[in-house]
Amino acid sequence: MAARVSQEEACGRIVEGTRLLGEHVGTDAHREKWVQEKVKEWAGSVERVATAAKFAPHEAYAACSKSLQYEWKFVARVVPGAEGQMGQLEGMIRDRLIPALMKGRRSEGPPTQHDVWLRDVAALPVRLLGLGIPKPTETADKDYKTSAAAxxxxxxxxLRREDIDADEHVKRGQKARVAHKEAVKEAVEKEWERLGSQSGQAASDDQCEEVRQSKEKRQSGWLTATPLKEHGMNLSPDEFRDAMTIRYQGRVGGEKSRCEGCGGR
Incomplete structure (x- = not known):
């Protein structure tokens, strides 16, 4: 009797949408609201990571690049139209996280051309002088289309109530992944070339030259290593920020007029 009453109540309940296996099912309006709540949650997480970066920038970077960003990447793959709602999250990455990992912004207020340039560079793969943190406002729709095709x-x-053809599924999945990988590679190469030629107000000649030489130098391995203390892979806040400053051809802070390693200014 209780089971029948519970079933009747469930059938009479109006549900606009809900979370299912990490994604959303329901009306478009409820989906937009759900994504907005997720974006707000992620933006708050990025802000907390940026705050932690004041004391542990290496660990904060690893937390975002190796873990946190995959939360919104997953939702982007399974929820259509999420890209247009990622603005708050992208703003938090550009205005709080990136400056916290480096030496801070040059000025308060709206982002300068240099701030925008740094964020664009940070979106590149680590091997191309980036930080491997792509812009969710530019990648979400592409990720969803690839997931849908796969x-x-x-x-x-x-939809046809037929048995799933596993071989066909694998074939289409591989085709979609290859196409996505090639498209991303082409887009990244174009962006890398653009950023390497933007000397002026956005970036100095040395900074652009550093971008152009990133392929040949191959000096980014340290940034992809997990900062494990027991293996001696974790950098102190000063070590990490100085390394980041040198990486992007800025000036180190404090009284350090020369590099402690090579003696150069």
């Missing part, structure tokens, strides 16, 4: 065989089988 799972197309399963979707069609479910």
């Amino acid at each position: 799972s197309e065989a399963i979707t069609e089988a479910i």
